[in-house]
Amino acid sequence: TQLLEQSPQFLSIQEGENLTVYCNSSSVFSSLQWYRQEPGEGPVLLVTVVTGGEVKKLKRLTFQFGDARKDSSLHITAAQPGDTGLYLCAGAAGTDKLIFGTGTRLQVFP
Amino acid sequence: GAGVSQSPSNKVTEKGKDVELRCDPISGHTALYWYRQSLGQGLEFLIYFQGNSAPDKSGLPSDRFSAERTGGSVSTLTIQRTQQEDSAVYLCASSLGWGREQFFGPGTRLTVL
Numbered sequence: 001t002q003l004l005e006q007s008p009q010f011l012s013i014q015e016g017e018n019l020t021v022y023c024n025s026s027s028v029f030s031s032l033q034w035y036r037q038e039p040g041e042g043p044v045l046l047v048t049v050v051t052g053g054e055v056k057k058l059k060r061l062t063f064q065f066g067d068a069r070k071d072s073s074l075h076i077t078a079a080q081p082g083d084t085g086l087y088l089c090a091g092a093a094g095t096d097k098l099i100f101g102t103g104t105r106l107q108v109f110p
Numbered sequence: 111g112a113g114v115s116q117s118p119s120n121k122v123t124e125k126g127k128d129v130e131l132r133c134d135p136i137s138g139h140t141a142l143y144w145y146r147q148s149l150g151q152g153l154e155f156l157i158y159f160q161g162n163s164a165p166d167k168s169g170l171p172s173d174r175f176s177a178e179r180t181g182g183s184v185s186t187l188t189i190q191r192t193q194q195e196d197s198a199v200y201l202c203a204s205s206l207g208w209g210r211e212q213f214f215g216p217g218t219r220l221t222v223l
Contacts, residue, residue, distance in 0.1 A: 004152075042114070042201050042214025043153070088152060092209065097166060100145075100153040 003027075004091055004101035012107045013079055021074045021087055021104045029091035032065055032072045033098070037086040079108045112136060114215035116202050122221045123192055131187045131218045135204030142185050143212060144177060145201045153201060159185060160208060192222045 007022045023032070031050040035043035047056050049065035049072065056063045060083075062075040072089055089101040115134045123129050135142050141160055145153040155169040159179045170176070174192075179185040189196055199219050203212040 006152075041216050042203065044214070045211055048211075090153075097155050097158060097169075098212070099155075102152045 004089055004099055006087075006089060006101040006104045008104060009102065010105050010107075012109065015080055015108055015110050016078050017108075019076050019079055019106070021076075021106075023072045023074075023089035023091075023101050025070050025091060027091070027093065028069050029093050029099075030069070031092045032069070033090045033092075034063055034072070034074055035088040035090065037088060038084075043086075043088055076106075079106075081108045081110050084108050114202055114204050114213055116200075116215040116218050118218060119216065120219045120221075122223065124223050125194060126191055128188065128190045129192055129220065131189075131200050131220070133185045133187070133202030133204075133215060135183060135185070135202070136213055137183075139204035139206055139213075140182065141205045141208050141210070141212075142179060143203045143205075144185070144187050145203065146171075147199045147201055147217070149198075156187070156200075158208070189220075192220075194222045196220060197222045 004023055004025045031048055033048045034046045036046055037043040047063045052067045052069045054065045060077045064073045084107050087104045090098045092098050117132045143158050144156040146156055147153050157164055157170055157177050158166045161182045162179050174190045177187045199217040201214055201217045203214045205212045
């Protein structure tokens, strides 16, 4: 069974702080996606990483795919209240379905 | 709008009753997915449609759960004889094809009393 564990599960920080969310598995994935979900809405895709060691930047968000393609991280610089939400990683193994992580709930206070 | 829509947005039912949840995908999207999300946690895959066919039903929790899709568009997820553990948010997503970016609807919050 493929599992994606995210840590931390909850994170409350002040505006302007930096944070990192981790997504770990013992399985290898061909690609990994990060989503953000706000209350009452469905998840929205932020990024897809496909190459081991790949780093992608989206404004203040930096995503990294582990060299072995088993783990990933999301780093947010100078967090803002608008970053508040549930962050989900999701891995795909070849042609198999997406496996979603356990989620990290981020709260950024002004 | 042109996004994925789901109805109803909220459904409260009594244990033992049947419920039907509806998903309208983005026009032209051939792939449709159903997920279940419990209490703001990760998503649990239920079933996937390519056109009107369901190649992967492996995530359906029990035989009380069924889904169909007609005309390559609208899909319904039916839960028979609902149980309290069925309470969750049921999310639908669609994509241009298997493995392509999935666009999610807002979900249906199901509460079984």
